[in-house]
Amino acid sequence: MKMIVAVIRDEYAQTLTEQLTHKGFGATKLASTGGFLRAGNTTFLIGVPAAQLEEVMTIIRTSCPSKKSIKGDLTLKEGSLKGAAANPAAPLPSEVEVGGATVFVLDVERMIKV
Ligand code: 2BA
Numbered sequence: 122m123k124m125i126v127a128v129i130r131d132e133y134a135q136t137l138t139e140q141l142t143h144k145g146f147g148a149t150k151l152a153s154t155g156g157f158l159r160a161g162n163t164t165f166l167i168g169v170p171a172a173q174l175e176e177v178m179t180i181i182r183t184s185c186p187s188k189k190s191i192k193g194d195l196t197l198k199e200g201s202l203k204g205a206a207a208n209p210a211a212p213l214p215s216e217v218e219v220g221g222a223t224v225f226v227l228d229v230e231r232m233i234k235v
Pocket of ligand 1: 128154155156157158159160162217218219220221222223
């Protein structure tokens with residue numbers, strides 16, 4: 122069994138929930154915040170038999186296309202950049218490419234429902 126931890130953009134959460142539910146996959150949705158942009162995103166926990174991992178990855182890929190995001194508040198971004206402290210003259214990015222999903226796949230020893 123695998124545990125998929127997928128950090129996605131908020132706007133894709135409903136589509137992903139619908140697609141997973143439609144295909145019979147269980148998921149838990151958590152409200153989360155990106156450490157860099159400090160904007161809200163959504164984290165899915167999806168427990169899945171190893172044999173169905175690629176099926177779920179395909180659902181995530183199609184439900185969460187990559188998109189650009191522009192950060193308006195450079196003050197917050199500056200505070201979050203470690204390099205800025207070491208080199209205040211370094212230019213800050215005004216636009217970053219935010220992926221549709223950042224996915225971690227973990228081995229699950231056991232899944233128990235009591
Ligand atoms: P954020 O941390 O808000 O990052 C948003 C986007 O900002 C990132 O998109 C990346 O393009 C850019 N970025 C992040 N850190 C940066 C840095 N130090 N310098 C320059 N640009 C930086 P994604 O990579 O697609 O990540 C989207 C979200 O996925 C992240 O939101 C975070 O919530 C999560 N994430 C990404 N990598 C992670 C990791 N290694 N561990 C845990 N969560 C992660």
